[in-house]
Each structure stands twice: as structure tokens, then as C-alpha cells.
Amino acid sequence: MALDEGKDVKGGHDAREYDHEGEFRHVGTRPDRPDGVDKVTGRARFGADAYAPGMLHAAILRSPHAHARILKIDTSRAEALEGVKAVVTRADFASGLEGEDWNILENIMAGEKALYDGHAIAAVAATSKFIARDALELIEVEYEILPHVTDVDEAMQPGAPVIREGAAEPGVPEGMHPNVVRYHESGHGDVEAGFAEADLVIERHFTTEATHQGYIEPHACLAQMGPDGRGELWCTTQGHWNVQKLCAKLLGVEASAIRVTASEIGGGFGGKTTVFIEPVAMALARKTGRPVKLVMSREEVFRASGPTSSASMDVRIGMKKDGTMTAAEGTFRLQGGAFPYAPMEFTAMCAFACYDLKHVRQRGFDVMTNRPKQAAYRAPGSPMAAFAVESVVDELCQKLGLDPIEVRLKNAAREGTRASYGPTYPRIGLVETLEAARAHPHYCAPLGPNQGRGVSCGFWFNFGGETSVTLALSMDGTAQIAVGTPDIGGSRASMALMAAEELGIPYEDVRVTIADTASLGYNEISHGSRVTYASGLAVIKAARDAKRKLIARAADKWGIDPEAVEWRDGAAHPAGENAGDFEPLSIKEICAEMGATGGPIAGHYEATPEGAGVSFATHIVDAELDPETGKTTILRYTVVQDAGKAVHPSYVEGQFQGGAAQGIGWALNEEYIYGEDGRLQNPGFLDYRIPVASDLPMIDTVIVEVPNPGHPYGVRGVGETSICPPLAAVANAVSNAAGLRLRQLPMRPARILEALEAKADGEG
Amino acid sequence: MAKVKVHLWSALRAHAGGAEAVEVEARNIGQMLDALRARYPGLAPALDAGVSVSIDGRIIAASLTEPVAPGQEIYLMQRLKGG
Numbered sequence: 001m002a003l004d005e006g007k008d009v010k011g012g013h014d015a016r017e018y019d020h021e022g023e024f025r026h027v028g029t030r031p032d033r034p035d036g037v038d039k040v041t042g043r044a045r046f047g048a049d050a051y052a053p054g055m056l057h058a059a060i061l062r063s064p065h066a067h068a069r070i071l072k073i074d075t076s077r078a079e080a081l082e083g084v085k086a087v088v089t090r091a092d093f094a095s096g097l098e099g100e101d102w103n104i105l106e107n108i109m110a111g112e113k114a115l116y117d118g119h120a121i122a123a124v125a126a127t128s129k130f131i132a133r134d135a136l137e138l139i140e141v142e143y144e145i146l147p148h149v150t151d152v153d154e155a156m157q158p159g160a161p162v163i164r165e166g167a168a169e170p171g172v173p174e175g176m177h178p179n180v181v182r183y184h185e186s187g188h189g190d191v192e193a194g195f196a197e198a199d200l201v202i203e204r205h206f207t208t209e210a211t212h213q214g215y216i217e218p219h220a221c222l223a224q225m226g227p228d229g230r231g232e233l234w235c236t237t238q239g240h241w242n243v244q245k246l247c248a249k250l251l252g253v254e255a256s257a258i259r260v261t262a263s264e265i266g267g268g269f270g271g272k273t274t275v276f277i278e279p280v281a282m283a284l285a286r287k288t289g290r291p292v293k294l295v296m297s298r299e300e301v302f303r304a305s306g307p308t309s310s311a312s313m314d315v316r317i318g319m320k321k322d323g324t325m326t327a328a329e330g331t332f333r334l335q336g337g338a339f340p341y342a343p344m345e346f347t348a349m350c351a352f353a354c355y356d357l358k359h360v361r362q363r364g365f366d367v368m369t370n371r372p373k374q375a376a377y378r379a380p381g382s383p384m385a386a387f388a389v390e391s392v393v394d395e396l397c398q399k400l401g402l403d404p405i406e407v408r409l410k411n412a413a414r415e416g417t418r419a420s421y422g423p424t425y426p427r428i429g430l431v432e433t434l435e436a437a438r439a440h441p442h443y444c445a446p447l448g449p450n451q452g453r454g455v456s457c458g459f460w461f462n463f464g465g466e467t468s469v470t471l472a473l474s475m476d477g478t479a480q481i482a483v484g485t486p487d488i489g490g491s492r493a494s495m496a497l498m499a500a501e502e503l504g505i506p507y508e509d510v511r512v513t514i515a516d517t518a519s520l521g522y523n524e525i526s527h528g529s530r531v532t533y534a535s536g537l538a539v540i541k542a543a544r545d546a547k548r549k550l551i552a553r554a555a556d557k558w559g560i561d562p563e564a565v566e567w568r569d570g571a572a573h574p575a576g577e578n579a580g581d582f583e584p585l586s587i588k589e590i591c592a593e594m595g596a597t598g599g600p601i602a603g604h605y606e607a608t609p610e611g612a613g614v615s616f617a618t619h620i621v622d623a624e625l626d627p628e629t630g631k632t633t634i635l636r637y638t639v640v641q642d643a644g645k646a647v648h649p650s651y652v653e654g655q656f657q658g659g660a661a662q663g664i665g666w667a668l669n670e671e672y673i674y675g676e677d678g679r680l681q682n683p684g685f686l687d688y689r690i691p692v693a694s695d696l697p698m699i700d701t702v703i704v705e706v707p708n709p710g711h712p713y714g715v716r717g718v719g720e721t722s723i724c725p726p727l728a729a730v731a732n733a734v735s736n737a738a739g740l741r742l743r744q745l746p747m748r749p750a751r752i753l754e755a756l757e758a759k760a761d762g763e764g
Numbered sequence: 765m766a767k768v769k770v771h772l773w774s775a776l777r778a779h780a781g782g783a784e785a786v787e788v789e790a791r792n793i794g795q796m797l798d799a800l801r802a803r804y805p806g807l808a809p810a811l812d813a814g815v816s817v818s819i820d821g822r823i824i825a826a827s828l829t830e831p832v833a834p835g836q837e838i839y840l841m842q843r844l845k846g847g
Contacts, residue, residue, distance in 0.1 A: 170809050171775045184842065185774035213847075270847025345842040361774075376847035422771055422839040423818035463846045464825055528846025610824045710822065720846055 017537065017611055018709045026500040027713060030650045031507050033493045035264070044264040047220030047236030052291035055222070056085055056125040058284050059132035060277070060294075061139050062304060063114030063121055066148035066370040066678025067161060070114060070121065070141065077138040078124055083131035086287040087139070089122045093283060094252035103339045105250050107373040108279055114143065115163065115338035116370045117679040118303025125284040125292045148370040148678040152335035153312045155179045155369045163338050163368040179368045184345040186421055187329075187361030194327025194359030198318025202395055206388040208727070208745040209671035210310040210335075213377050214662070214690045217266025218301045223281035224291040229253060231285060233260045235278050238268040238486055239525025243278055244517045250279040251286065258282070261516040262486045269488075269662070270376030273525045276305050302683035306375025307672055309334040309342040311384040315351070319396045323407040327359035328352045328420070332385060335367045336374035342366045343374075346381035346461075350724070351389050352420035353459040354430055354616065355411045360420045370678055376527060378659060379460040379720035383666065383727050387745065390456040390728030395741060404455045404732075405438045408618075412457075429642030429706030429716075430457065430616035436702050437618040442638045451624045451635065454732030458619070458724025462612035462717040463528025468521030469538035471499060471546050472602040475595075477588035479503060481542070482515035483535045484523025489658075489719055490651035491531045495539045497647050498713070502543035504570030505587060521606045529717025532647055533612050533708075538605040540712050546603030553597050554585045611710015612717060617641035619660065619725035623733035627756060630749030632668055632734055638700040644708035644716030656722045657699040663726020665691045667734075671746050765789040768796060768832045771839040772807075779806030793817050794828030796838075814843030 038044040075087040090109045097105055110119045122139050126132040147161040154160055155177070162178045172183045195201050217236055225231030237243050240260040248255040265272065281294040296305065312333040318326040330351045336342025344364030352360050397404045412434060417425050437443060437455070447453060470482045479499055485491065496510040503510075524530065547567050554572030555562040564579035565572050571584040594601050622636040639656040646652040669689040673681040682688045707714025727745060734752070735741045740759045744751060767787045772780055780786050788803060790796035797815070801808045817824045818839040824830045825844050832838060 169813070170806070171778075183775055187774065273845075273847070343845075346844075349841070376845065378847040380845070380847045421841065422773065423823070423841075424821045424837055426821040461823060461844050461846075463844050466826075528844065530846065608825075608827055610827055610830065611822060612825075614823070 016709055017712050018707055018714050020713050024501060026497045026507055027645065027647050028649065029497065030648060031493065033490050034496060034512065035487065035492055046217050046266050047263045048295045050222035050234040050263065050293070052222060052224060055291040055293050056127060056288060057129035057132050058123055058125045058281055058292050058294040059129065059136055060120050060280060060300070061122045061136045062300070063110065063117060063119040064679070065114055065143055065145055066117050066150065067146040068114045068143035069146060070110060070112060071144055072142040073122060074140040075122060077140065078135040081131065081135045081138060083127040084124055084135045085127070085290065086125045086284050087122055088280065088283045088287060092287065093250050093279065097249065100341070101249050103373070104246060104274065107339060108250070108276055116372050118300065118372060120280065120304065123280045123284060125288050150369050150371055150674040150678055152310055152333050152367050152369060155335060155367050156333065156365070163370065167340060167368065180365050181340040181368055182344070182366035184348050184364035186348060188418065189359030191327045191329045191359045191361045195318040197320070197326040199321045200396060200400060201316065201318040202392050203314065203316035204392055204743055206313045206315065206391065206743045208311045208384040208387060210307040210371065211377070211666045211670040212302060212307040212688065213267070213269035213271035215267030215269060215271060218296040218298060219272070219277050219305060220295040221278050221281050222291060222293045223278065223285040225282060225286040227289060229257055231258050231282060233258055233278060233282060234263055235260065236263045236265050236272060238265065238272040238488060238527055240486070241484065241517050241522050242273065242525050243275055246275045247279045247282050251282055259516055259518045262514055265486050265488055269378050270380060270527060271306055273376050273527050274306065298685065299683040302688065303680050304372055306373050308377035308380065309336050309374045311347065313384065313388040315388040315392050317392045317396060319400060321400055323400065323402045323410045325355055325357060325411045328355065328357050330362045330389065332362065333365045333367055334381065335369040335371065337371040338368055339373040340366055340368065343381035347385045349421035350382035350459050351385035354413055354457040355420065356413050356417040357420055362420065378662065378723040382458065382460050382724045383663060386456060386458045386724045387727035387731060390725065391731055391741070391743065394454070394732040405434055405443065408457055409434045427706060427709060428614060428616060429704055432704045432706055433616055433618040433640045433642055436704055437620055437638070437640045440620065440638055440640070440702060442620050442636060442700065447622060450627060450737055451622060452733045452736030452738070454621050454623070454729040454736060456619050456725035456728035456732060458617045458721055460529065460615050460721040460724055462533065462615050463530045464534045464609040464612045465524030465528065465530050466522050466608050467534045467538045468523055468606045469535060469542045470520060470602055470604050471539065471542040472600070473546060473591050475591055477505065477586065477591040478509040479505065481510060481512045481539060482520050483512060483539070484515055484520045485526040485531045485535045486514055488526050489655055490648060491535065493651060494532045494536060494647040498536050498539050499543050502540055502547065503587060504568060529615065529719040530612065533711055533715050533717045534609045536647065536715055537609045537711055541605040542603035544603065545605065546601055549601045549603070550587060550590050553590050553594065556597065557585065558582045609710070611708065613644060613708035613710050615642055615716050615718065615721040617721045617725055619729040621729045621733045623730060623737055625734060625737040625752065630753035630756065632747060632752065634664055634697055634730070636697055638702065639722060640702040640704060641718060641721055642704045642706050642716060643718045644711065645705055645714040646703045647713070647715060649703060652703055652718050653701040655718045656701045659720070659722025660699050660726050661691055661696055663723045664696065664730055667727045667730035667745055667747060669746050669748060765791060766834045768834055768836065768838055770796060770800065773840060776807055776810055776840065780804045790832055792828065792832060793824060793830045796832055816841045816844045
């Protein structure tokens with residue numbers, strides 16, 4: 001394997017990183033995860049497991065109104081309560097922020113208005129959490145209640161309450177309601193000409209509800225800040241450098257003043273890519289001079305952390321009798337709460353990305369409502385697009401009597417296809433996932449009464465991002481890797497496998513640690529399916545850097561040029577007969593005397609990998625409908641997805657299964673329900689129903705491996721694409737079982753019964 | 765300096781005289797974005813908000829130093845992120 005010698009890794013990027021030859025020894029195996037024992041024995045420390053001497057407990061007062069002007073906040077009675085050490089309001093945070101920094105501050109602590117039910121108004125630090133909660137009741141807030149709107153379509157109507165005047169960015173079409181703050185349009189060709197070529201054109205309207213990422217662990221942190229203005233923060237997060245950056249901005253201090261350590265994380269799925277409580281805890285710690293612990297309740301997680309957007313969508317597709325798609329058009333309206341940046345451009349760009357279309361156009365509208373600020377959720381924006389588009393494709397196949405996988409294969413994007421969002425695809429793996437799905441026994445298994453089968457494809461971009469890794473060798477030849485990407489899916493095992501592969505040492509000889517912000521260069525958040533791709537690439541490069549140094553030590557010892565030394569099987573060897581006759585020097589031997597041969601040996605990598613490679617999946621699902629209750633049972637589910645190269649197949653399969661499970665919940669049960677008063681009606685897992693193990697079959701998986709040219713081993717991100725197809729796949733299965741089309745999610749039993757009754761009455 | 769052809773997403777085209785693609789002189793993405801700002805000031809807010817760039821089908825999420833060259837297929841895209 002090449003050693004990348006002399007390659008510049010500081011900027012400038014090689015599109016052709018893939019360089020693996022021969023068989024893997026470690027990559028592709030399934031060893032136990034290094035953090036497994038800690039997690040099953042309760043020793044792992046999550047966000048709420050941090051404690052400090054003299055620690056205070058914090059609680060946050062939240063708005064009971066969906067939309068209200070804050071006329072007055074009187075904290076005097078709360079501050080007078082024994083045990084209360086400080087109260088903070090918006091005045092305790094930085095002023096003069098702009099753009100998204102201002103949006104984030106406004107979300108974590110209200111300014112002039114409460115913008116949604118659950119919006120933070122003030123926070124208290126006290127000697128116990130009970131005193132802190134009691135103190136909240138002593139804070140007097142005078143509100144002027146304003147009209148509210150929580151529905152995306154209603155928020156766009158003339159006369160809808162305006163969330164924030166002047167928030168619209170340039171490019172929003174004239175005449176739109178001020179709640180429409182951003183607009184996207186893309187595509188190519190002449191869609192009307194394309195529709196004219198079709199034998200059948202179907203146009204349908206779809207809606208999806210906001211869903212929460214549903215992580216088990218609520219947001220939690222422990223903050224402290226001394227009189228010297230320097231502080232520390234321990235928190236559960238997907239990206240502690242981002243937490244550091246945002247806390248510094250919101251508190252008006254330098255980034256280096258705050259050292260952030262990421263705890264173990266009990267799920268994130270995108271919801272822990274920003275801040276909610278961390279700057280509040282820091283502000284209280286600054287004001288009191290004592291450590292402050294702040295933990296969200298589950299109700300607070302639902303009301304005040306970011307769910308995904310809800311969507312209102314119109315999709316139109318034309319098809320010839322032979323299954324050729326002639327044109328496609330979509331309009332996607334997403335609400336992202338009381339702030340801009342609902343991911344409507346990703347909805348639009350992902351919508352038709354699976355297909356080779358000569359004529360395609362997509363539009364997106366970002367709409368503000370009186371709801372919490374949306375946060376990323378696995379492939380943000382893409383699942384709802386797939387629901388609408390893949391439902392219409394399925395209906396076209398039904399009406400034209402065509403096989404849904406054959407039609408998708410006929411129209412599938414492949415290398416050289418001009419993507420619906422513009423560029424030409426390099427090597428991609430959609431066709432391979434469709435062929436594997438077609439060949440899977442699931443696809444031809446018989447179905448019983450009231451049962452239906454659904455198929456859907458899905459697409460996500462994937463992402464690289466700033467990445468720093470240090471690989472330090474110990475005196476005994478074992479390796480310690482410091483990465484900056486919190487382990488949200490078994491990535492420590494994958495990093496260790498890749499390091500073991502490069503160095504030629506046992507997997508067990510590699511220890512991977514998530515470093516804090518003072519110990520490593522900047523790292524982008526663990527998001528965008530980037531960790532195994534980007535941190536993995538960085539680990540490989542850092543290991544190669546260390547190998548260069550190991551080789552140099554052996555060369556020095558033998559008195560030959562480094563070019564005459566090669567690394568294999570965990571040892572330096574003379575590269576050939578001309579290099580000399582030397583016994584191999586193992587990594588243990590070289591490291592044992594490294595102090596006397598030039599000093600410690602470590603490898604480094606700091607760069608922004610830019611070859612993440614897009615990802616595709618095809619899902620098959622069988623569902624059974626109870627015509628008396630409307631309940632849907634998922635009988636069988638198969639995920640087929642391109643992983644590029646599965647470093648640890650068990651964790652790749654786990655990502656596939658997790659995305660499918662969350663998508664099933666989104667399709668069947670999960671939804672934010674708002675009352676007429678604009679308040680969230682179901683902020684708890686009792687009334688917000690996520691799938692549990694007994695709701696699901698064992699989800700079968702097929703790993704397709706079409707190497708990504710942008711990674712040395714061909715790795716593609718796998719964490720997000722798996723949630724893109726399930727909404728449509730389940731909807732298609734339910735529709736096929738029921739003999740009617742359901743275009744509103746979730747497909748809860750009452751909604752299905754209503755549709756069945758309408759069908760029986762001749763309206764279906 | 766050689767000219768590169770940059771494709772714009774539809775909502776940007778109104779700020780570039782309706783053109784689907786425009787040509788500017790640049791050797792890397794940073795120079796390309798600066799040239800676009802200078803020639804089409806209306807594009808600045810969208811570019812400042814953050815863009816990703818597709819070069820021959822490879823999506824560059826953030827790098828300003830990535831080289832660009834005549835003959836490459838270059839698309840501006842809204843800045844990528846994930847969950």
C-alpha cells in the first residue's frame with residue numbers, strides 16, 4: 001500500500017483517495033466494541049453523570065404561550081428565595097449578534113417575544129434542583145399574548161400572524177407572506193414538454209408531521225467558569241467544538257476561554273448538533289462562580305429542543321407505458337419553527353436524485369411558525385421528499401401495471417447521469433442496491449390477506465468537514481488515537497480497525513479516545529454521515545504518518561535510506577536484497593527504544609476531506625393491516641444500501657436498522673400534536689409513540705459495496721441514508737394492503753380507518 | 765488566468781442576468797466565489813450564507829483552496845450539512 005509520502009494534506013484534496021489493494025486483515029471483521037463493557041455495566045459516563053464540588057442545579061422557566069410579547073420579567077422574589085444563587089435572562093448574554101448566531105441565542109433565551117410553547121424565558125441556579133424549580137414559580141412574567149400559527153400551509157396564508165418582520169432573505173418571490181423566509185429552485189430541461197411526452201401524469205399532495213429524533217438521553221451538561229473568565233463544560237453533544245464556538249459567541253468570550261469535553265452520548269441523530277442549555281449553564285456558572293448542572297426533562301426535550309420540520313408537498317411525475325419517466329416536478333414547503341433554515345433545499349435537491357430525468361424542477365419554501373427551532377434529523381429534509389416522490393412512482397407503477405423495482409432500474413441514476421440538482425454523478429451504487437433488492441428472497445415472498453409490499457429508494461449527500469486526529473505510539477508498540485468526533489454509532493471500533501489495518505497490529509492494541517477541545521485541532525460535528533468517512537480517513541493518514549516515522553527509525557538503525565525500508569505485518573523490513581540483510585524490526589522493538597532514537601513517535605492529520613461520496617438505498621417492507629382497528633403491523637423489512645466499504649459490518653447493519661426503525665415510527669405513529677392554543681399536546685414518550693422492539697420485526701440488511709473513490713478504503717457514510725426510504729416504503733406497503741393511497745403521515749390507526757371508511761363509501 | 769464555467773441554481777440566476785451558467789476567471793473555489801461577488805453583487809448574500817461546490821460530480825462542502833480549471837463541470841449548491 002502506498003504511504004502517501006510527501007503528499008500535502010494541508011488544503012488541496014485528491015479526488016482519488018482510494019488506494020487499497022489486496023485483502024483486508026482487520027477491516028470487515030466484527031470485533032466487540034471497545035466501549036461495550038462500560039455501557040452494559042453502567043460505568044460509561046453520560047451527560048448527566050458529571051459532578052463537581054460545590055455544584056449548583058439549574059432549571060429553566062419556559063413560556064406557556066405559543067406567541068407572546070414579554071412585557072416584564074421580575075426575578076426579585078426568586079432571587080430572594082433561600083438557596084437561589086443566580087437568575088439569568090437574555091440580558092446576561094452577548095448583544096450585537098447577527099444571523100444564525102442571533103437565531104441560536106434567541107432560541108436558547110427569549111428576547112422581546114416568546115416564540116413558541118416551551119421557549120426559555122429565564123433560568124435559575126440554586127443549591128438543589130427542587131429549590132431551583134420552586135424559584136421558577138416565583139419569577140413573574142407579564143405577557144401580551146399574540147396570535148399564533150403552527151401549521152406550515154396556514155403560516156403562508158395572507159393574514160397569518162407574522163413571526164418576525166424582515167426575516168426573509170433575498171430571493172423569496174415577491175408577494176409571499178413574511179413568514180416565508182427562504183426560497184430554493186433548481187432543475188433542468190422543460191418539464192411541460194416532458195409531461196407532454198408522458199402516457200400518464202400523476203400529481204398528488206402530501207404532508208408529513210414534525211418528528212423528534214427521540215434520543216434516549218436528554219440534553220445535560222455541567223458548566224463552570226472561574227473569576228479569570230476561563231471555564232469548562234462537560235456535555236452530551238455530537239460536536240463539542242461547535243458547542244465551544246457557540247457558547248463563546250453567545251457569552252461574548254473567546255473560544256479558548258471554554259474547554260468542552262463531550263460525554264458518552266445516548267443518541268443524537270442530528271438533534272445534538274447545536275446548543276440548547278449549554279450557554280445557559282455557562283451564564284449561570286459565570287454569574288455564580290460555581291459549577292452549574294443543567295439537565296432537561298423529557299418534556300423539555302420535546303417542547304424546546306429541535307424536532308425535524310413538518311412538510312407540505314406537491315409532486316407531479318410523468319411516465320410512459322414502458323415505465324420511462326419523462327418529467328418530474330415538486331414543490332416542498334417546510335416549517336422550521338420560529339426561525340429560518342428549515343432544510344427545504346435538501347428536500348428539493350434530494351427529491352428526484354435517484355432518477356435520470358431529462359426534465360426536472362423542484363422548488364422549496366422555508367416557512368416560520370410558532371414552533372421550536374428545528375434541528376437536523378438524519379438526512380435532514382430528504383425522508384419527506386422520498387415519501388412524496390416514491391409514493392407517486394409507486395402509484396404510476398400500479399396504474400401502468402409495471403414492476404416497481406424494474407421501473408426504478410429503468411430510470412435509475414448511475415455514473416454519468418446528470419443529477420436532478422445539477423452535477424453529473426461519479427461512480428454511485430443505486431443500481432446495485434436495486435439489483436440486490438430484486439434478487440432478495442423477500443421481494444418474491446408470498447403475501448397473505450390484508451398484507452401489502454412496498455418498495456422505495458432513498459438518497460443522501462454525505463459530508464466531510466474539518467477533521468483532526470492524533471495517533472500516538474506507546475513504548476510497548478500499542479497505539480492511542482485521539483479523535484474529535486463523538487462516537488454516536490460505534491465509530492471507536494471502526495477507527496481502531498482502520499488503525500490496526502494500517503499499522504499491522506492487533507485491534508486490541510489500539511485505544512480510541514474522544515479528545516476535548518483543548519487537546520486536538522478543530523473538528524466538525526459528528527453529522528452528515530461523516531465520522532467513519534472523515535475521521536476514518538484521518539486515522540488512516542495519521543497511521544501512515546506514524547509509519548513513515550517508524551520506517552525512518554528502522555532505516556537509521558540499519559544505516560540505509562528510508563526508501564529502502566517497507567512496512568508490513570507490523571514490522572519494518574528491508575525493501576529488497578539490495579537494501580541489506582537485516583532482521584525485521586517490529587513496532588514493539590522500534591517503540592521500546594524510541595526515546596533513544598529520536599523521541600516519541602506520533603502521526604497526525606489535520607484537513608478537510610472533501611470526497612464523501614453520495615449514498616443510495618433501496619428498502620422493501622411487508623405490512624399487514626387490521627381492517628377493524630386500522631393498526632399496521634410491519635411483518636418483514638429489508639434494507640439494501642451502498643456502504644462503499646463496511647469497516648465494521650455489524651455497526652453498518654446497526655445504522656441500516658436504526659434508520660429503518662426511526663422511519664417506521666415517522667411513517668406510522670410519531671407526530672408533534674399542537675392544540676388550538678398552540679401548545680404541544682404530547683411532550684412525552686407515552687403520547688409520542690416511537691416504535692419499541694415488540695413493534696418491529698428483525699430488520700434484514702444487505703450491504704452493497706461500491707467503493708467510494710474519495711476514501712482510501714472506499715468508505716461511504718451510512719448513518720443517514722437509511723432513514724430516507726422507510727416513509728415511502730411503509731406508505732406503499734400500507735397502501736397496497738389497504739387498496740387505497742395514504743398521503744398524510746403518520747398513518748395512525750384512526751387515519752387508516754377513516755380512509756377505509758371513505759373508500760367503502762365510494763370516496764377512496 | 766483561465767475562465768471556468770459556473771452553473772447556478774435557479775434562484776440565483778435572476779442575479780446573473782438570467783443565465784444558467786456564467787464564466788469567471790479563477791484558479792480555485794475562493795477566487796471563483798470572489799469573482800462571482802465582484803461581477804454579480806446580487807449573488808453576494810447567497811454566497812456569503814455559505815455554498816458547496818460540485819466539481820465534476822464531487823461535492824466540495826467547504827474548501828476555498830480546491831483548484832478549479834477550464835473544462836470542469838462546476839455547480840454551486842447550497843451549503844451541505846447533516847444530522
